[in-house]
Amino acid sequence: MAPSAIAPVISAKSLDLTFQTADAPVHALKDVSLDILPGDFVSFIGPSGCGKTTFLRCIAGLETPTGGTLTVNGMSADEARRARAYGYVFQAAGLYPWRTISGNIKLPLEIMGYSKADQNSRVAEVLELVELSDFGGKFPWQLSGGMQQRASIARALAFDADILLMDEPFGALDEIVRDHLNEQLLELWARTDKTIAFVTHSIPEAVYLSTKIVVMSPRPGRITDVIDSPLPKERPLDIRDTPEFIEIAHRVREGLRAGHADD
């Protein structure tokens, strides 16, 4: 590799994953190759069964590919998981009901052995980042769904991981809340320089957020199109009415339709 080239944070080459089930093997991923560079915001979009969540779980070391190679920060995915290379945000906030919001954010810090003082300063910092500073002492049930999801993002940001993996984090929220959280997420990404991999089934969300959009299709799960977004890094919500935005959204829709041609 030329020394001037930037090394990818996540690199997948000909990744295959086949689940052995009772009747027939399921090809969750077939020949998936993709490089994600530092500071990228990559969205994975596709219908259910296209392997977008499975691919994210492979990156996280929660699933083991049956073929191909996958490196995260230059290590194997499992080594990267052990090295705590990423924060993972699930579709459900999954906060512990017996811990306060601060307590929930401390959970990974306690497990990773951060000092008490460090824990407190980090909690304050990420609470401020997701605009929940006044809610640290509240229990999860006292917060709305959107606020709970913000707390779960704060939990994933609290420790030093420069990768953020997000699996349909706003899928269960209504559109107004989702718009607001999308805006906040972009701000947060600009402030933290994280590399973000984001799974979604919403075309506007994917186009609005991403620097790179990966379109996937099912049976077998594969990548059908990778779109580098020409949109600027600074993105107000009304950018969604510009011709460029509509153009990209159109290309994503075409890609999704092509993947369905065999149905």
Add this chain to the structure above:
Amino acid sequence: MGKWLPVLTVILAIFAGWYATVPFMNIKETLSALERAGAVVTPDSPIERRDAPSFALVVKNSFAVPATYAQDRPRLPAPHQVALDLWQTTVEKKITSKRSLVYHGWITLSATLLGFVIGTGGGILLAVGIVHSRAMDMSVMPWAIASQTIPILAIAPMIIVVLNSVGIQGLVPKAIISAYLSFFPVVVGMVKGLRAPDAMQLDLLKTYHATQAQVFWKLRLPASMPYLFASLKIGVAAALVGAIVAELPAGGARGLGGRMLTGSYYGQMVQIWSALVLAAVLAAVLVLLIGLAQRMTLKRMGLT
């Protein structure tokens, strides 16, 4: 008031039914006693009375109904007779007396508490083992279930005799029988509670590269608390039953079980009823205390 009205209604109905039943249960002995005292009863032949239905006897001798509530050894004592006996054997007797129910109640309670602690501790340990080891899951659970299908009345005397032959007697054998009954609900509840966290919550801890011990202390144990307390309530009541049953073959006429046994030997139904009522009160208080601990713990955990 709205909360107590249904409770009072049920209690009132029980007492009404109880008082209504007493004459029919006690009429034969009452008539015999009255006849010995010179009263005229119908029919006057004891053999005819023995074969006559109680209902007919009460109807024909309605004058004797008040006396059915005041017998020395009634077949079915009236509530006020039980209450009087309870008063006399708890408040009016010194608690060191062999005839004090407080004395006997404490003997049973101490065995219950020791058994409950052993049973709960053992149950939690077993549940932890079952959740973390597939071998234990496969091997221990069937035995735990099988253990509960054996009638406790059959196994209690064996435990007493076996332990007595190695020189262990008194409190410990009774506590072991108590523990035998109380560990099971704790095992079942804790296994369910420790397995309550879903795949997503376990995956989350995996992304933190948490150790097994951290998963247990930070996730599984707190998640199991509501299940634990539900089990403890069943377990403590079972422990009390175990202690009382254990006192039946133990002889020596100590404890509430002993009171029930001697009561049945000597036809002292009042004594049996008093012991029963005290056992019920003890069970209610124990369950109430656990409920209190539950509310305090879950409140502190923010779960209520």
